[in-house]
Amino acid sequence: MSDVKGSRTLMTPHLALIAAAVAVAAVPLLTPDRYVLKVLVYVGVNVIVIAGLALLFGHAGQISMGHAAFVGIGAYTSAYLVKTLGAPWLVGAIAATMLAAAGGLVLALPALRLRGHYLAMATLGFNEIMYVVFREARAVTGGNDGLGGIPYPEVAGLRIDTPVGVYLLVWGVALLTLLLVTNILRSRPGRAMRALHATENGALACGIDTVGLKIRTFALSAALAGLAGALYAHGVGFISPTTFGLDQSVIYVAIVVVGGAGSLAGPVLAAVALTLLPYADALVPGLTKETIAVMQDWEADIYGLAMIAVVIFAPAGIGGLLRRASARRAGEVRG
C-alpha cells in the first residue's frame, strides 16, 4: 500500500515534467518567430528563479525580498568574467551561481534571527544595497548605462547564437532545475522545510538542524537565481540595474503567493502566466499594439490585483486549486 503510494508521489511530477519537456521541444517547430522565442527565454529565466524561491519561501517559509539582487549578482558576474576578462561562458555561469550562493549564505545570517516582516525588511535592504552597487560599481557593471554586447553562451566550443539555441539552452536548464527541485521537495530536505515552515519548535523536536537547513536553502535558492541571471545576461546580451531592482523582487514574491505556498507546479505556472502577460501579443494573435501598451502600463496593477484575488478567494493559490482538482479526480476514480 505505502509502496504504491510512495512510487506514485514521485511519478506524478516526473510525468508532468516529461509533458513540459515535450511542449518545450515542440515550440521551435511550431514557430520560428524571434520575438516569441525571446519572450519565452525570459519566461524560462523566471521559471528558474521561481523554482528557487518556491523552495525558500513557498516551502521553508523564509521570505526573500531580495531575489532580484541574486539574479543581478549572477548576471553581472558572468557578464564581467566572459565579456571583460574573456573567460569561457561555462566558467562565467558557474562563478555566477557560486557567487550568488555566497550572497545567499550572507543573507541567511539575519534569517537565523529574524522572522516574518523583519526578515522581509532585512532582505529588502539587501536588494537596495546591491542595487546601489550595480549602479555605482561602474568599472564592472557599466553603471546606469548598463552593460551591452555580452557574448552569446558557448558550450564545448559550440556557440549558441541563434534564438532557437538560446531558447533550448534556457529551457533545458529550467527543466533540469525543476527535476532537481522536485526531487529535493519529495525527500527528506523537502519534508524538513515544510516542518520548519509549520513550527520551528516542532522541527527542532524532530531533530531537524534548522540552522543548517535555513543556510542551505537560502544558498541553493540564491544559486538558482544567480544561474538564471547568467542565462539572462548572455541570452539577452544587455543588462542594466533596473532589471534587478526591488520591484522585480516584489514581483517574484507575488508570483510565489499567486502560485501557492507548499507547491512547485503552482508557482511555475504563475511564473509562466504572469511573465507572459505584458508580452501577450507574442502568443495571442490579433492583440492590438494599444491593448499591449495598456497591459504593460498596468502590469504592476494586474499583479497586485491577482495577488489580492488569490489571498481572498484561493489562499492556497494555483497549487491549492491543482491539489483540489486532483483530489476530486481521485475521488471519482474510487467512487
Next chain:
Amino acid sequence: MSLLSVRGLTRRFGGLTAVDAVSFDVHEGSIKAVIGPNGAGKSTLFNLITGFDRADEGSVMFDGASLVGRRPDSIVRAGLARTFQNTELFEDLTALDNVRIAADLGHPGGFLRSAIRFRLAPGERDGAARAMHLLRLAGIDGFADTPARDLPHGTRRLLEIARALATAPRLMLLDEPAAGLNGAETRTLIDALYRIRDEGVTLVVVEHDMGLVMEVAEEIVVLDRGAKIAEGPPLLIQKDRAVIEAYLGEECGDDGC
C-alpha cells in the same frame, strides 16, 4: 548508572528565579514524574534540559555527556526527545507525515543526494513503514491519513508522543501529556506510556493529573517556586509535609487561620 543527571540547574528571569539549583537523576528504564503547583518551574526545567532555553548555572549530563550549550536539535539527535505543553504539530500534514518527518532522522538524505535520483531511495519507503508502526504503538494508527489540525485533542497529544518516539530516543520528556484528556483518553495514554517504557525508552513526565502520576511514576520530583522540595516514590510523596503545604497552602500558625 543514571541516564540523565541534573545538577544545580538554575534559571533566572530578572528578579525571579524560575528554576533554583535543581538536582535529580533519572535511571535507565524507569518512569519519573515532575510535579508542582502552577508556576513551579516545571516547563522551564524541561526547556533547560532540552536546549530550548539556556541555564544560568548547573549541569545536565545525558549518558555521560554534557548537554549544556547544545542546540535542541542536536540534543534530540543525541537520544533525548520531548513533547510540548501546547502541542507543536505540523498542522497541515497528515498524522503519518508528522511522524515520518521525525523518522527521517534515521536515514541519510542531504540536498545533493536527494536532488540526483530517479527512484525513491529505500530509506524513503522504510520511513513510511516505521512511522505507521509508531502510530500503532501510540494506538492512533486509525488516524494515519488525517491532517493534524483535524484530530481530536487526545489524539493530538498521542501523535506528538509518536513523533518524539520516531527520533529513536533513549529518554523522552513529556510535558503534561494528559492535559485536557478525558478519562478514556487518559487510560489510552497510560497504556501507551507502559508500552513505550517496555520498548526500552526511559520517561520523564511533567503532569498535573495525580491519578496518572501516582499510577505510572516509580519516582516523583516535587518542585515549588523553582526549587526541589521533595523526591521519592509516590507513597512517600503523598505523605510529605512540605508537598502537602505547597499544594494546599501554609498550615495555620499560632495566631489562628
